[in-house]
Amino acid sequence: MSSPTEVSPLYQVLDAPAEPGAPPASPLPTPDLLRLYRGMVRIRTVDSRMLNLQRQGRIGFYGTATGEEAAVVGSGCAFEPRDWIFPALRQGGIALLRDYPLDLYVAQCVGNSADLLRGRQMPCHYSDRRIHFVSWSSVIATQLPHAVGAAMAARLRRDPVVCGAYLGDGATSEGDFHVAMNFAGVYRAPVVFVCQNNQFAISVPIERQTASAGIAVKAAAYGFEGVRVDGNDVLACYLATRKAVDKARAGGGPTLVEAVTYRRGGHSSSDDPSRYRDERVTEEWARRDPILRFRRWLEARGLWNDPEEERFQTEVKSAVDEAIRRVEAAPPVDPGSMFEDVFAEMPAQLRAQRREALGE
Ligand SMILES: Cc1ncc(C[n+]2csc(CCOP(=O)(O)OP(=O)(O)O)c2C)c(N)n1
Incomplete structure (x- = not known):
């Protein structure tokens, strides 16, 4: 049981010591491992290209998930296509995992006539019912009661659907977080809260956000389980979320997964983090890069190598460039x-x- 004053240990898989004498076991079949890896590389490449577009004045705003890809992709892969995702700012990568066309992803940020939302939302507010992905509202934490409500509706309809309710650490200071957690706990709603604790809410560090020992511990007050996971360990993020999703689907109620990670970039394209934090800490976190860490793990097992990497990077970069070219050729939205x-x-x-x- 976690204590409010003592931070519980992180659940880790990539660096967990092997059983003595046992061959290194793989927790997942190879295609699933590669899906996780490719999903992380894809979102990093897309993020970097989209941030460049913003710098060039071709889109108005962007928020990257740089350094947080394991939390996004590991947790995102744990939900099934029939499950509904209620994202916050940094989970666009989950839409891509659900085979969301890059053209629509880019078009949402450009906001011209190629955009399904007809240019009415800020960039990074993807929404498409075909992939069970609901736009967040920009207003921090409002998506959480929505996710719980959708989970309750599914249960009343006897539809075995689980909802993924995503949030950042800053969202835990909002009333909506507590309303959603309480309702989910009382009614045992089939929902999994995934908090990407990236240590900052714009310029406010986690120590100024909460007096409790981490975020996961908060679940205890609402009568359900909270787990604290190494958010830069994609397998830990996947396995912890998968367990929570399976439990919710089986009627076992909600879970709060806290993925402890770090926001390596600015809060968004409108932010300069060097104004309020020590960037030497950022460099330390860069050494724990979730993509490199998993790549080394895969390479040690003969599942990935340099030529594969080069091929995949080239494929993703040209797919993004093609999507941008097609979307930018579309006319503006009809006023x-x-x-x-x-x-x-x-x-x-x-x-x-x-x-x-x-x-x-
Ligand atoms: C209710 C509300 N208050 C303030 C803001 C301004 N704001 C936008 S993002 C943000 C920080 C969010 O931090 P966090 O929840 O930790 O998520 P992160 O962006 O770090 O992933 C704030 C305060 C807002 N959008 N909504």
Whole structure:
């Protein structure tokens, strides 16, 4: 049982000592291991390209998951396609794991007529019911009661669906976090909360965010289990979340998974973290890079090598470049479309506003 003053040990798999005399066991079949690795490389490549687009003024905003890819991809792969994901800012990589077309991912950030959301959302607010991925609202933690509500609805319909409720450490200071945790605990909702504790909420460090010993311990107050995981260990993130998802699906109620990691970049493209933190700490975390760590693990087992790496990197880079080229060739959103999609039949005053706006 975790204590409120003592941080519980991290669950780790990549660096866990092998059983004496036993051959190194693999916790997953090779295609699953490679899916995790490729998923992490893909999101790092996409993030870096999208941040460049922002710097060049081609998109307005972007938030990367750099250094947090194991938490995103490890937990994201633990849910099944029928499960619903309620992300926060840094989980766009889960949409890509669900085979979301890169064109739609890029188009959401560009916000032109190729965008499914018709340019109405900020970048990094992907949403598509076909992949069971619900846009967050920008307002921190509001997605958590939504996730619990959707999980309850699924249970009432006897639909064996689990909801993934994603949050950052800063979201734990919001009322919505506590409302969602309490409701989930009381009704044993089939939901898994995944907190990417990247140590910062913009400039506010975790020590100023909570007086408890980490985040996972908070679950105890709501009557369910919290687990503290090495968030830079993709296998630990996968296995801990998978266990929680299986438990939720079997009627065992919610779990809070805390993936302890570090936000290596700025909060978003609008932030300069060197203004408020010691970047030597960032360099230390870079040495625990989740992608390199897993690559070494795979290479030691003969499952990955330099030529494979080069081939995959080239493939992803050219796929992203192609997607950007196609999306940027699309025309802007039709201004008249801003009056659509709220009312089944447009009321008279809206029709008048539309005529005025379009000069008709
Ligand atoms: C209710 C609310 N308060 C403040 C903000 C401004 N804001 C945007 S992101 C952010 C920090 C979020 O930190 P965290 O939850 O740790 O997630 P991270 O971005 O670090 O992944 C804040 C305070 C907001 N969007 N909504």
